[in-house]
């Protein structure tokens with residue numbers, strides 16, 4: 001036996017000692033399988049976006065408008081949704097203008113105007129959407145509102161309003177479009193949740209609850225529609241630089257009207273929109289776009305909940321000091337991150 005061979009046998013023995021059937025071998029084996037699974041998934045051809053019918057809610061601003069830009073540039077047939085026809089038209093004009101500069105062929109977008117928090121309006125809108133192209137390939141449930149407030153000073157109507165827009169709206173639209181996807185055995189439902197779909201931070205009760213419910217509903221949906229070949233992606237971003245905090249409701253239902261520091265310093269919405277496009281192409285089931293602090297918070301909530309709750313209680317107390325409150329007591333202040 002050559003030294004090389006001996007070395008090889010020794011190496012194998014060493015590996016066997018390390019792997020030796022214990023918990024470490026299980027973890028390493030598991031990691032290996034996971035890596036292999038990821039590599040195989042990456043080799044799958046990406047889903048086709050060009051010419052597919054993509055419905056985007058909340059397309060009049062922020063992340064929705066950026067999603068409209070990236071999916072339009074990728075050649076999708078867009079149906080843009082929002083409450084205000086004028087604002088949607090601004091998005092359409094911008095896209096049509098951009099179409100003149102691009103090299104790829106694009107489709108002129110359509111618009112459907114409705115309020116997601118009105119169940120009847122959502123049903124009528126779904127019918128209108130289906131009349132436009134006959135089917136929907138990708139539904140991006142993006143529209144949403146946020147909330148700043150102290151639970152003790154928040155009207156129940158505000159808790160309901162946030163749930164109606166952020167949870168029941170996407171649920172109603174998804175359920176209205178689902179039968180046609182099931183009939184075609186094809187379709188992809190995307191929902192924009194939030195890191196706050198995984199962890200709850202004080203003075204965001206309505207918002208965090210709506211996003212936790214969203215995560216749960218769409219996780220159930222994914223399992224239930226897999227047999228029909230449908231895809232479901234939950235995208236959970238951290239802070240994004242949009243008007244979300246300005247448009248947030250406060251406890252009495254008025255608008256918060258402040259651009260929080262955390263939002264102002266958030267991710268570029270164009271980057272997040274590209275991540276949404278990638279999620280559609282790769283058929284990703286769950287996409288977490290967490291920065292360092294959010295990642296720490298997520299681990300802390302899972303591995304050491306008692307410490308996480310303590311940190312949240314300190315944060316709640318700090319935010320309730322009058323000098324820290326940006327929109328009245330418990331308004332969340334400048335959205336400090338600790």
Ligand SMILES: NC(=O)C1=CN([C@@H]2O[C@H](COP(=O)(O)OP(=O)(O)OC[C@H]3O[C@@H](n4cnc5c(N)ncnc54)[C@H](OP(=O)(O)O)[C@@H]3O)[C@@H](O)[C@H]2O)C=CC1
Pocket residue numbers: 057058059060061062063064081082083084087114115116117142143144145165192193194195236237238239240241242243244245247263266
């Ligand atoms: N910004 C951030 O830090 C983060 C945002 N998100 C999520 O991203 C998504 C997009 O928000 P973002 O772009 O930031 O915020 P914006 O406030 O810029 O956009 C919200 C969009 O939702 C639409 N919308 C609001 N209420 C309704 C309603 N009742 N019916 C129909 N459309 C409605 C608005 O349209 P219009 O008013 O014209 O009707 C607008 O286009 C939301 O789901 C949000 O929770 C997630 C994590 C972080």
Ligand SMILES: CCCCCCCCCCCCCCCC(=O)OCC(=O)COP(=O)(O)O
Pocket residue numbers: 146147194195196201204207237238239240244245248260262263293294296297300311335337338
């Ligand atoms: C001993 C170690 C302490 C470590 C402390 C970590 C805990 C700090 C809490 C950080 C919370 C991060 C929350 C991120 C939330 C987020 O990204 O939300 C995205 C949104 O949806 C924003 O909406 P909003 O209306 O709240 O602006």
